[in-house]
Amino acid sequence: MPKLNRFNIEIETRETGTDLPVHFTINNHKLPLEDAQGGVGPGETFSGGFEIGSFAHSLTLVGPESGQWDIRKIKVDYDCEHTPPYSVVFGEVTLDETTEVNIWQDPPLPTWDV
Amino acid sequence: MSVIKKLSQMFSEPDTQDKKAGETASEVQDPSSSQSPFAEPPPVGRRVIQASVIVGQAEEMNQSDDILIKAEPSRDNGQCKFMVNRPLFEGHSWMFSNFEEAAGSPLAESVFSVASVETLLIHDSTAVVTKTGAKGLSDWEALAKKVGGVLRKTLEAGTDMVSKDIIAQIPTEEVVRDEIQKVIDTEVNPGVAGHGGKITLTAVTGNTVTIEMGGGCQGCSAADLTLKQGIHSAFRKAVPYVGAIYDETDHAGGLNPYYR
Numbered sequence: 001m002p003k004l005n006r007f008n009i010e011i012e013t014r015e016t017g018t019d020l021p022v023h024f025t026i027n028n029h030k031l032p033l034e035d036a037q038g039g040v041g042p043g044e045t046f047s048g049g050f051e052i053g054s055f056a057h058s059l060t061l062v063g064p065e066s067g068q069w070d071i072r073k074i075k076v077d078y079d080c081e082h083t084p085p086y087s088v089v090f091g092e093v094t095l096d097e098t099t100e101v102n103i104w105q106d107p108p109l110p111t112w113d114v
Numbered sequence: 115m116s117v118i119k120k121l122s123q124m125f126s127e128p129d130t131q132d133k134k135a136g137e138t139a140s141e142v143q144d145p146s147s148s149q150s151p152f153a154e155p156p157p158v159g160r161r162v163i164q165a166s167v168i169v170g171q172a173e174e175m176n177q178s179d180d181i182l183i184k185a186e187p188s189r190d191n192g193q194c195k196f197m198v199n200r201p202l203f204e205g206h207s208w209m210f211s212n213f214e215e216a217a218g219s220p221l222a223e224s225v226f227s228v229a230s231v232e233t234l235l236i237h238d239s240t241a242v243v244t245k246t247g248a249k250g251l252s253d254w255e256a257l258a259k260k261v262g263g264v265l266r267k268t269l270e271a272g273t274d275m276v277s278k279d280i281i282a283q284i285p286t287e288e289v290v291r292d293e294i295q296k297v298i299d300t301e302v303n304p305g306v307a308g309h310g311g312k313i314t315l316t317a318v319t320g321n322t323v324t325i326e327m328g329g330g331c332q333g334c335s336a337a338d339l340t341l342k343q344g345i346h347s348a349f350r351k352a353v354p355y356v357g358a359i360y361d362e363t364d365h366a367g368g369l370n371p372y373y374r
Contacts, residue, residue: 060162074165090165100160105167110251111186114196114262
C-alpha cells in the first residue's frame with residue numbers, strides 16, 4: 001500500500017441529492033472535503049479533494065446525516081508516493097445515515113500486451 | 115487426513131498471540147463496561163458498502179478484431195492473469211493442476227508446453243497461470259510473452275479449447291451448488307468454527323463458485339492460507355469438476371479477525 005499524498009473526487013448525483021458539506025473518512029477519521037466546487041443536489045456534480053500525506057488503510061465517502069443520497073458516479077484521482085497518478089470510477093450507489101462507501105482502490109497492477 | 119483436522123492443524127495454537135480458539139467479540143469485553151452500567155452506549159458505526167468499479171480497458175479490447183492478450187501478474191507475483199478478447203471457455207471455468215490433466219485440451223496442452231508453467235485456470239476469456247521457481251515481476255516478463263504466444267497460436271487455429279470429456283463431466287449449476295454447500299457444511303465450516311469463522315456460498319455460475327468469509331475469517335491475516343490450502347483443496351477434492359473459486363470477502367471490513 002503506497003502513501004496517499006492527495007486525492008481529488010468528483011461526484012455526480014442522481015435524482016435524490018443531499019446537503020453540503022460532503023464528508024469522507026480516512027482511517028476512520030471523519031473530515032470535510034476541501035476545495036469544494038459544485039453541488040450535491042439532484043443532477044449536480046460536486047468536486048473536492050484533500051491533502052492526506054498518509055497511508056490509506058481505509059478511505060470512504062460518508063452518507064448524509066438524514067435521508068438518502070443517490071450517486072450516479074464517483075471518480076477519484078489518486079496521487080500516491082512512488083506510484084504514477086491513477087484514477088478509478090465507481091458506479092451507482094445510494095448512501096444514507098447508516099452507510100459510507102469505500103473509495104479506496106490500490107494502484108493498478110502492471111499490465112502489458114503479450 | 116480430513117479437511118477439518120487439516121484446517122485445525124493449520125491454525126493450531128498461535129505462538130505469538132494469546133487469543134484462544136473460539137474467542138469472539140462478545141467474549142472480549144472492556145472491563146470498564148461492566149463497571150459503569152449507566153454509561154452511554156458507543157455510537158453505532160456506519161456500514162461500509164462497496165460500489166462497482168467501472169472498467170474501461172475491457173471495452174477497448176473487445177472492440178478490436180485482432181486477438182489482444184494482456185498479461186497482469188498478481189500483486190505478490192504468485193500468478194499471472196492473461197486477459198484475452200476472445201472466449202477461452204465461455205460460461206465455465208476449469209482448473210488444470212498439472213500437465214497430465216491438460217491431455218486432450220489444445221489450449222492447456224499448448225500452455226503446459228511452456229517450461230515452468232505449474233497450473234492453469236481458464237474462465238470465460240481469462241487464463242491464470244502459476245509457475246514453478248522464482249516469482250518476481252521480472253520473472254514473469256519472459257514467461258508471459260511465451261504463454262501469450264501459445265495462447266494466440268491456439269486461438270488462431272480455431273480448434274476447441276477444452277476437451278469434450280471435460281465439457282461432458284460438468285453438471286448443472288444446481289448440482290454444483292448442492293455439492294459445494296455440502297462440503298461447506300460438513301467439512302469447511304466445522305474446520306473454521308474453532309476460530310469463529312464461517313464460509314458462505316454466495317454464487318454459482320456454471321461450475322464457478324464464489325464464497326464469502328465471515329466472522330473470524332473476515333480480515334484475518336491467514337485468510338488467504340485458509341482459502342488456498344483449506345477451502346480450495348476441500349472443494350476440489352470433493353467436487354472435482356468445480357472450476358474457478360472466487361472470494362468476494364470485504365476483508366477490510368472485518369470486525370473481529372482471528373489473526374490481525
